[in-house]
Amino acid sequence: MSARLDPRPRARPKPRAHPAPGRLGPAAGMWRSLKGRFYGNNFLVLITVVLFVAVYVAGVFIYRDKNFGSLNSFFDMLNSNPGLIVIAAGMTMVLISGGIDISVGAQVAMYCMMFAFFMERRGVGCATMIVVVLLTGLVFGLVQGALVAYFKIQPFIVTLAGMFFARGMTATISPQTIDITNPDFMGLALFKFKFAFGGYTNASGVYQQPFVYLSVVLALAALVLVYAVMTWTKFGRGVYAVGGSEQSARLMGLNVTRTQLFVYTFNGLLTAFGGFLFCLFSTGGAVEKAQGFEMQAIASSVIGGTLLTGGVGNVLGSFVGVLVQTTITKFINFNGTLANGWSSIVLAAIMSFFIILQSVFTYVRGKRR
């Protein structure tokens, strides 16, 4: 260690080579990392997974004569939710950063309307519209992010304004309901990946081949991307740091402002992408589309183990959260005698359960300290 200080700022010296600790077999290492991963918050994710599996298996058992357990039935859950999968991932990122974005539902409606109106009424091409929508989302997120990061306005307020704006914009583009018929777009919407196994033969004796839409593959790709960003990039870990303690993150040299700006911008892009996937599923634009979508995304995150206080959460957990929600709806639908309202009621119960679990968890953690 030299005793002289260099008066100019300098780059950090190259890290010294550190001696490796005691050798461990790969199994031991994996066990340790697994143990580390299921420490604390990941425990909540684990519970979500267990819950999902339990509910699903119960469904398979109870509705065994209705093909609940078929691959088709499982894929249905994905096929009807590509948008939510992506948007829940984005929402989780925002929540981890300590913020919130309640504009995503209205944004989705706006993007659907943009697709429907410009393709059907103005003859704009499908590819062009995809680019336009993604760029719009990017700018939308950038503006919201700038208001949060630079002007230090509460994320709730900023995105509330964003929500009103997007919903109003949707009606301004067109107050009518427009169905999409653009052949390119419909081609994408109906593109299927078929599976050669796991199907069933229906009552009329026709074999039902399980399939997933292209949109599902795209949604899962986006999910993996967000997970990778959150786990293996400086930006992603910075989001956790900012959510854990903004003050500390700043003192540790992280650019909190920029991190926040990126979070909302990235989320804008994800919302636009999710909106696109949602539109592939719903193939139309209407002012009232995707009502309460933001709340579904938040619910998925919470069930997936994200704390609204920030710093804690897991993108993959939120995906399981989406599955849990969908399974409940499916359960109610398969029952046939229960009104649709029951799925919301059951969801409310499950969310309460998770919130209690989280608060117990936070309490225990606080005590240990």
Added chain:
Amino acid sequence: MADPLICMRGISKNFPGVKALDQVDFKLMPGEVHALMGENGAGKSTLVKVLTGAEAFESGQIFLGGATQPIINHSPQEAQSRGISTVYQEVNLCPNLTVAENLFVGRQPRRLGLIDWREMNRRARAIMDGIGVDIDVSKPLEVYSIAIQQMVAIGRAIDISSQVLVLDEPTSSLNEQEVATLFRLVRRLKDQGMGIIFITHFLEQVYEVCDTITVLRNGRLIGQYAIDSMPRKDLVAAMLGRAFDDLAAIRHSSAEPVDRNEAPVISARQLGVRGQIKPFDLDIYAGQVVGLAGLLGSGRTEVARAVYGADAPDSGRLEVKGDRIGHSPIDAMRAGMAFCPESRKDEGCVQDLSVRENIVLAEQTKRGAFRLMSRAEQEKLARRYVELLQIKTASLDTPIKQLSGGNQQKVILARWLATDPDFLILDEPTRGIDVGTKAEIQKLCVELAGDGLAVLFISSEIDEMLRTCGRIAIMRDRRKVGELSGDGLTSAAIMSQIAGEEPHDD
């Protein structure tokens, strides 16, 4: 002679209406542990902040490592890149991230552009081994004690830049073993040639670990002294700017002025809270100051919380002046108890409310929501205590967060005194505040007892307890292990009971 690591000359800095620093010089040599001493508001923190780029300054120059060109740090990051790191009193790390991540946030080792977790954990382990801390670096930081967290902060600081380390009140939340561990580390770093700036309120610690002392008062430099040439009394005098015998003047209230015929103000019988504190007995009579001594986490605060009903006891009984009372804070308040909690910031001050509002809070609560105090009444009450306790505040309507720590503590004290209690619990009332205010609070405590109040006094500083308390209960491992009073009340006796060994003479 080697060049100084840091040489600050003629540093001046103004805050609105205050000269925070006025022509201050400061010099730090390599291999030196340098204490920065002064009362709250003397300018210690400001000086450090100027050095580390957290605050701008108006005039003066900073030279590094004997260079002739002055530098200015515009941000803590810039200071860090020049080899100056700071570890603050409150651990400024992210509790939700793992230890390894905290060590490497913003500079994680990467492979193919992605964070290499294995490499990061390996290096983190090496850093923590290097400072003699053996922990699992892949666990979230929050599972470890504050002391360990502080070690992690130091590990991070010295791994980033290893020439100047600023320790800003690092010991105020550590217990004795933890302080000892920290000091071992400090000595080790010093032997490696680092310069360490140490800010603390604990005089003993200064004499234990420091080589040099710089004293500031009211933003002005009083002097720089070698530790050997500066007896403790002179240091206090230099900090306060007057010959100081107040500390010694506090009467040792050893003879307990008790009328045993009267029912004790507080009488706990086998009171316990599962998982918090084992059942204990405790009697406190009017006019007594009873201390609770023990290590951090030994159950001192838990005793106070159980008595006050902040944690509902699940065994035993509690009597106030002979009457059983319910186990909740509002019952306790109505029975005449007042509780100044340990953590000023989290449990005491309502940061955004004014001094006046903070003072009337408890009294208003006691009255209930339907008997609002008029503004005039509130002001009268607040003014009385601001004067009585000599709280330094710009006005009654100044938000409490703008006050110094010592004055905030006085406001909290005022809040409870305003309820006209019979029994006052003070949990670490002097932590993190300057010597002068400390002495005032200790004195006040003794005076209040003289007026017939019963006081439960919790502190980590044994000297302070010996000065203030007539009887001291010793806590160990969440159990009350004994009481000392009268002639048996000596520092050695307390220490040996805390440590859990038989008393021995040495």
